[in-house]
Amino acid sequence: MTEEDKIFAGKLFSPADPGLKAMKLKAHKLNIDFNALYEDETYERERILNELLGAKGEGTFLQGPVTFHYGCHTEIGKRTFINFNFTVQDDAKVTIGDDCNFGPNVTIVTPVHPMIAAERKAVTDSDGKEKRLCYAKPVKIGNDCWLGAGVTVCPGVTIGNGCVIGAGSVVTRDIPDNSFAAGVPCKVIREITAEDSVLNHPELFV
Numbered sequence: 001m002t003e004e005d006k007i008f009a010g011k012l013f014s015p016a017d018p019g020l021k022a023m024k025l026k027a028h029k030l031n032i033d034f035n036a037l038y039e040d041e042t043y044e045r046e047r048i049l050n051e052l053l054g055a056k057g058e059g060t061f062l063q064g065p066v067t068f069h070y071g072c073h074t075e076i077g078k079r080t081f082i083n084f085n086f087t088v089q090d091d092a093k094v095t096i097g098d099d100c101n102f103g104p105n106v107t108i109v110t111p112v113h114p115m116i117a118a119e120r121k122a123v124t125d126s127d128g129k130e131k132r133l134c135y136a137k138p139v140k141i142g143n144d145c146w147l148g149a150g151v152t153v154c155p156g157v158t159i160g161n162g163c164v165i166g167a168g169s170v171v172t173r174d175i176p177d178n179s180f181a182a183g184v185p186c187k188v189i190r191e192i193t194a195e196d197s198v199l200n201h202p203e204l205f206v
Helices: 003-008 018-035 042-052 117-121
Strands: 066-068 074-076 086-089 094-096 107-109 139-141 179-182 187-191
Touching: 003 018, 018 042, 018 066
Parallel strands: 066 086, 074 094, 086 107, 094 139
Antiparallel strands: 179 187
16 A cells, blocks of 8 residues: 555555655645746646646636645636635645635645644554654535635535635534535534525615
8 A cells, every 4th residue: 555545545644755755746846837827828827737736627717826735636626716825735635616716815734643742753653663644634625615715624524515614714524515604613604595695685786
């Protein structure tokens, strides 16, 4: 079992593994290349994103700057818009659906480090060797979601379809479909219904 296999199996893995370090270095360089481009250099931006990400659907736009840890562990659906300063520590898989909107400064994290201080320095693995180890939990965000500015999504979280996550929230638990949720930690406020339609607010229209 490779160290990457261990990540996907939810097992302890070594971030210092040469194979993982090579993957991260490639992603980090591609981050820099993407962030150095102007917004209208669309062909080169698309080329880099296609090399960086595991998958990206048609019509999806990342404003930049972006920071992906692996990149290849992240898959983004179609027609999703992601605003400034998007950070994804995608040791485990990160899956984002279609037609989502992300405000600026959204962060998604998947790794989990040991709670015991000494174990963050070294743990004896199954081969009897002491290594710095951690594990990671995947994150999944459904279709038609809106994450407000400054949202942080923590390891292992699933956000259902049609959700709105309020600005500054820290999402530590699963959020069911069609929920408005906010806070630190993020909690479901209520279900999103037809009463939330902008059509109920004619004063917003010219």
